[in-house]
Amino acid sequence: MTDLxxxxxxxxxxxxxxDSVVLSPANGAIVGFQGIVRDHDGGRGVSLLExxxxxxxxxxxxxxxxTVSDRTGLPVAAIHRVGSLVVGDLALLAVVAAPHRAEAFAACADLVELIKTDVPIWKRQHFADGVSEWVGL
Structure with missing residues (x-):
């Protein structure tokens, strides 16, 4: 397994x-999650995230x-972006490789949920109407 x-x-x-971080001849599946800035939240238009x-x-x-690698024995990797992001920008990339797809999907889902709950990153949404608010504080 490669370094995390x-x-x-x-x-x-x-x-x-x-992908190249987690890829190995032993793994037949790479599952990735791409968290992308969308143009709405709760029925309101979103123009920017910070x-x-x-x-x-x-x-x-x-x-x-x-944690996920130790629990599953699988290679995992993640990048989270900070700063100002516009609609369509990639905010989070998480990948897991495994011999089979089911374990890769499950481990990737676990990784994303753990990142969302445990990593101290805060998001401020800017809405199309000019109002902004912090999310999850």
Whole structure:
């Protein structure tokens, strides 16, 4: 298994950029999750999201990857973006590889849920009507 990759970045995330981290001849499936900024939330138009991270957020992200990898024995990797993101931007990329698809899907879902609950990253939504609000505080 390769080293775990967990990164917080202000740079754009490219789909597929983590595939080579988890890929190995033993794995027949790579499952990835792409969290993309959408244009609405709760019936309101969204124009922009701002993500801010605690200075230790990358350590928390690494802990999430390690937890899922230790529990499943599978290679996992994740990148979360911070800063101002517009509709269509990729905010979170999480990938897991496994010999078979079912275990890869389950581990990837577990990884994303763990990231959402455990990594101290905060989101501020800017709505089309000019109002903004913090989410999940």
């Amino acid at each position: 990759v967990a990164r917080i970045t202000a740079e754009p995330i490219r789909p597929g950029e983590l 993500y801010q991270a605690h200075p230790d957020a990358e350590r928390f992200l690494l802990d999430c990857c390690r």
